[in-house]
Amino acid sequence: MSTKIVIIEDDFTAIENARSIIHEYFPNIQIEGTADNIESAVNLIQKTQPTIVVFDINLKDGTAFQVIDKLPIVNFQIIWTTAFEHYAVQAFRISAVDFLLKPFKNSDLVRSIQKAMEKINRAEYVKKLEALAHNFSQPEEKKITLHTNEALHIVNLHEIVYCKADDNYTIFMLEQNSTIMVSKSLKNYTSLLKHDHFCRVHQSYLVNLKKIKQFNKGKNAHLTMQNQEEIPVSKGMRNEVMKYFDHLKH
Template structure:
């Protein structure tokens, strides 16, 4: 069997050697053909030889992993992003719908990432742009999200999402242009992700972009009328939260 080649990039020497050691010990099918501890080192290395898999730390001493991708725009390697346990970074990866390894990682995490890398299609430029924007501006509200469907990855503006509806382990996104996007993740996953972006879970099955609320009708148990003319029920335990959100809405 032909070995896969890899290059590992991390600016912390201990972390770099540990990842290399784990790859050599647990994944003999992968040959490490280079190591780098900075953007400059990595770029020089990748301009000479491109591995099958690039293990890429996001935050480096002299820049970010994105700087490397800009210097070597024709990179064909599958990328496994590696990041420290940082809340902003984790959120950024979720918005971009890109897989990553979180330090400290387990061998299972590493194995899963490698197996996905062998099969996966590279993240597209739009996904990488979403990730880069979120990493570079951690205190700014995310403007876009990547949605994985069974056929493709769609990057949409959060401002275009009217609402999301649960369908067991799937979520349907309803957009301003009447487009519907079915994603194989739960509503809770997106509710947790979008709660700081003007989205409110008003019912077990419904997540709403507050800016699209037209009226809150208090009769019949309480429901919302949205600007797209849809009516969305409000659960009893969410009623006060909805009223408070509308009172505070600018």
């Protein structure tokens, strides 16, 4: 089966840049066409049945998600491109969806196309798209995708009580005392969730600040979480925790 690409983009310069890169590095891939608005994008995708879509989020008359909503099935891989601000980039990251932040290097698009050409799990991919769309439409109720050996879990951020380091793994403690273990380090999630009311309070703990019930500031400082568990707070992080409580007073 041959690889076919379409480009959904409302910036002519960006379209020509993508065309040039694809022609140079993937001469055997056919570019089936381009579109810059919702209706033409839907028609192009349904007509050509592409393998890969290079998809800008912002179109002339709406967003890429409106295009996806109008399609009966998503049976292609997407290379997202965006010039959005940081809050939107976070939506991509916590949904575990790959994207290119404009302006991107030629090598970045080449790498993304190579990755897209590899076989994927369609069911998992659709779940990621759903989580991404949710995070853009409802930024106050974000979801994160968590991979385990058995499944791909879609979890609301507000369900997470804390995350705990376990060597190179991270254990997510959720409401109702359920847990999910993923094969990524706590450092990865510290960076990922730092703008969503999560704080690294200890070498081994990243907590959801909204789930704190009490901050015990004594010699052995610790947090009492809403599930009654106690989480140690390192000396270096006491001020960060206090900043959060000071903010609540205003």
